[in-house]
Ligand code: NOJ
């Protein structure tokens with residue numbers, strides 16, 4: 132670790148105005164900061180002599196007191212540089228360099244006798260800054276009615292956006308110019324809780340591409356004790372302004388000094404692959420709070436799950452009993468439904484399948500009473516998280532799983548009755564510990580209780596962190612669905628393996644689904660903040676297999692489902708389809724069995740948001756590499772240079788590609804598997820079908836293989 136003081140260029144223009152500049156360590160970025168004549172803090176950002184952000188104002192609007200927007204003078208500036216390399220508990224790479232130059236400005240509102248600090252960190256791939264409030268006599272408790280951070284863009288850029296919404300991120304992306312954003316037109320069909328608040332509102336992470344071919348990602352890091360940031364677009368001047376998620380009373384954040392806001396981030400490059408490689412969000416988060424991470428195990432898991440999402444297969448509920456009350460129900464008196472998924476026989480079958488194929492976890496949804504009447508009724512006592520249905524023998528099934536080297540994964544669907552969950556969480560944890568559960572999937576379907584709170588507001592942001600901390604105290608891994616989108620907090624809480632927090636694969640089962648471009652956009656947006664439990668690996672693509680006449684389907688080829696294990700980074704990957712669908716295609720299933728979930732290194736080979744991406748990853752503590760390449764609705768040829776492989780070494784490449792006549796809609800399930808020899812000089816031209824993909828596993832070749840296999 133290295134922290135030294137260095138000088139920045141300061142120029143006093145007049146008594147009122149002031150300017151400072153800061154360069155990134157590689158000098159590609161330049162930040163300028165000033166206070167204008169109205170005492171408003173203003174910053175701008177350049178990359179390689181191109182303007183990224185024109186002068187943009189900073190500040191917050193407060194309730195019942197003078198806002199922190201103007202009337203500022205500079206009290207002090209401090210600069211420093213930082214360079215450290217750290218090792219994540221799990222990740223896309225084994226080491227991460229955290230290298231930035233910092234400018235800390237202390238601003239004073241003389242009239243109010245208050246100070247506000249702005250801390251800027253300039254990395255080689257972009258900027259992070261936040262507001263900091265020291266403890267002080269005239270700024271103790273305060274309420275933020277909105278944050279007014281501006282990002283003044285240079286023109287009407289192309290943007291990949293989902294509409295501003297306080298309760299969900301489960302939308303399809305639209306790609307339009309900033310001036311054409313219209314959040315009122317976004318299709319919320321199939322999304323449990325959604326709401327519209329402004330036509331010009333979009334969510335972050337926001338991905339932008341300029342006419343000059345600059346890629347810009349605007350987001351936040353370390354969202355703690357504050358509400359999530361959306362952006363309002365000035366559609367004439369292209370200034371984006373922060374808009375925070377309100378609470379039940381319309382307030383955006385409650386602060387008590389000392390307090391910081393989350394970091395606002397602007398990651399920029401002229402190469403799309405650099406955006407994917409950025410570690411700035413992680414670097415702006417606090418180091419791990421978990422002293423002994425030995426219980427944290429990246430893993431693949433299967434689950435009694437997809438059967439509930441596809442038609443006519445399984446149910447969460449045990450009986451047909453609409454409008455039941457949890458406390459008044461005699462579960463043993465109800466008639467079980469034949470399709471109840473979480474029954475002893477079915478769970479045993481899944482445990483056997485996991486053990487046979489080497490998967491560590493089995494998620495079981497629908498194991499606990501309450502699913503007869505669980506969602507959208509804004510109901511308080513919906514689940515107790517401790518009472519299994521009569522046909523789920525929790526003791527026996529956990530013992531059976533453990534005898535086979537497998538662990539069951541707990542499911543806590545809160546139905547967004549969050550106060551109810553907090554009341555029961557200690558008992559729920561006792562139950563998990565008693566039976567040896569090591570991981571939990573939480574869920575927040577429905578409108579939040581306390582009523583009027585939002586999924587992405589400060590109260591819920593604090594709840595998700597409380598749960599992550601509680602799970603860490605009990606050495607439990609966490610996967611949260613419908614939670615606020617991640618902002619790199621998995622650095623601080625590495626037991627928080629993944630979140631859903633975007634439109635996952637499940638939408639393909641019961642809604643219009645995810646268009647073929649969806650998975651080419653998510654890595655540039657939602658995944659900027661952390662891993663997604665996307666639940667890939669669907670082999671039975673068309674829903675008519677389950678229900679004649681049903682025209683819903685997964686919008687990819689089968690080979691693309693394999694590639695998603697590489698392109699959608701997560702240390703927790705579901706093997707999502709039904710065991711019987713894999714048993715019919717064991718040759719393609721081999722890739723899912725082989726693919727790693729934790730990595731020493733990652734190479735982002737080609738990418739264009741909305742169109743395609745190709746990524747190579749090296750398995751942690753092993754010589755194996757895996758490559759995933761995906762296309763949007765247009766067929767293409769991925770050009771894969773294997774120059775990342777060890778020199779002078781032959782590797783057996785098993786290529787799981789689309790068959791020549793594959794097409795995501797017309798013919799999605801045809802694939803071709805080839806085994807060939809490659810080395811660091813090989814360049815493979817791999818055809819990807821429309822909505823298609825390819826997955827490649829690479830293992831060092833033995834003598835026999837070098838003799839027997841074809842070189843390409
Ligand atoms: C929505 C989650 O995303 C899904 O995975 C889960 O099965 C259902 N809620 C029920 O909890």
Ligand code: CA
Nearest residue numbers: 648741742763
């Ligand atoms: Ca496209």
